[in-house]
Amino acid sequence: MNEDQALAEIKRVIVQILEDKGEVVPAITADTELLSGALAIDSLDLAMMVSELEGSIGHDPFSHGFIEFRTAGELAKLYAK
Template sequence: MTEDQAFEQITAIVQRMLEDKGAKVATIDKNTELLGGAINIDSLDLAMLVRELEDVVGFDPFAEGFIEFRTVGELAKLYAK
């Protein structure tokens, strides 16, 4: 999966999460902060996002331990192979 494909997956998942919560669906770009930024997700939502990405991509970049990330683009890089 390329970084752009990972970004598209992340964007689709986050937008679906926001719709399910009845929250405003925000414009998401690679610089969008995942927590405390323009999108209304919390740490539980973020954990669910990471879990769903693992299912879609087929691997867990966090298997060896936590890797710090803040933005959608940084998360997409972790899932790019």
């Protein structure tokens, strides 16, 4: 999976989480901050997102420990193979 494909999957999961919460879904780009930004997601939502991505992408970049990321694009780079 390349970075663009990973970002598309991240966007899909974010939209699903926000719609399930009844939140407005803003435009999501590689520069979108995942926490403390325009998205109405919290750390629990982020943990659920990472779990969902591991299942859908089939790769866990955090298997050896936490790697810091802030934006959707930074997370996509971690999932890109």
